[in-house]
Amino acid sequence: MLDYKASFYSQSHTEDTLLTGIESLLNSNPDLQVKLFPTYVEPAWWQKITQGDSPQFKPLSGNESVSLFEFVFQMREDEHKKTVRGKFFVVKNHEYPNIYTVVTLESSLFFGRGLLLYFERRYPRTSLTFITHKKLWNLLVNFRDTNGFEEFNIVRASTKTRVGKKTVSSLTWSEFSLEQAFDWVRDANGWFKNLLFKAKRQGQLPANISISRKGVVRATKYARLVYDGFIRPVSKTLNENVTLFSKRARLDNSERDIRPLSIEFSDDLFVDVEENQKLIDSLRTMRASALSVLHGNPYVHLSVFDYFDGSSFDIWVLTTNQIIIVPQLKASFQSIKRLINHIFDNYAEGAIQDYQVES
DSSP states (O other), X not given: OHXXXXXXXXXXXXXXXXXXXXXXXXXXXXXXXXXXXXXXXXXXXXXXXXXXXXXTEEEEEEOXXXXXXXXXXXXXXXXXEEEEEEEEEEEEOSSSTTEEEEEEOSOHHHIIIIIHHHHHHTXXXXXXXXXXXXXXXXXXXXHHHHTTOSEEEEEEEEEEEEETTEEEEEEEOOOEEHHHHHHHHHHTTEEEEEEEEEEEOTTOOOEEEEEETTOOEEESSOHHHHXXXXXXXXXXXXXXXXXXXXXXXXXXXXXXXXXXXXXXOSSOGGGSTHHHHHHHHHHHTOTTEEEEEEEOSSXXXXXXXXXXXXXXXXXXXXXXXXXXXXXXXXXXXHHHHHHHHHHHHHTOOOEEEEOOOOO
């Protein structure tokens, strides 16, 4: 298998030949797994790693579509440092600027403890996406029905549920149909963080496929179906976030105008003033940030400062079903996305839209 991978790495790939080659490797090696995720990459940082200016990345080959890198990191194992190295591809999205897909066939240790963690921690230079519960449902249903899977069962789920003012994480191993799984988590007042499912079609052996709310996908088969069914639409969602959340800072507007966003909820969550405190408590847990409570009852007025890049926001709750987010002088799209992700993950999901300021 190592010889197959070495030969595969030595070839120059397009997006199409990369997927074809991975499909072939997965079919011939049942223990192999492809791991991939879309991410936004700042142009300056992309230039840095492609020129070999990052000590952990070594560019090996590449063209306008697909680049191959070596990534090296150190981890502790039995009180000793261990060096781990492996290869990964980066596929450029020609439809959406600055959106790339990271692809690797290396081990779970290389991916989970190294590569994925590195991209997650390079915020705000890189930014993964966020998939709402509703979009996750639609992605899975479309993937199952479009590709004609006769068996499609959730076998492991990482979930969060709301218990009073707190959210509780849990891991379940019950085998559910897709509908049963989503009915169960809805009844538990929760949502999925990660889903592992078995998918079988046309009498073939089943594939193990997982997807997380960050758009991270792992699969033992069906590389092209997974890419078309998950990576392409998730890349579109990521680009939509970049477009919607960009140029919201007052410094980005010549007249220093505010460009607020709103989160609209289907239910009147803020009928009870106790809900105000739940929102405040959830925002206090946002890492690398400072929260100031300017008013908490009967309406909510908060100030949030992001230590990562100096972005700041005012947050208002003035009606029973809406949160208003007002970006201040500096507010990067990455920070806006992080704030909204945190609200969705730790308070409640809603619909994001422009907030129209009445003149």
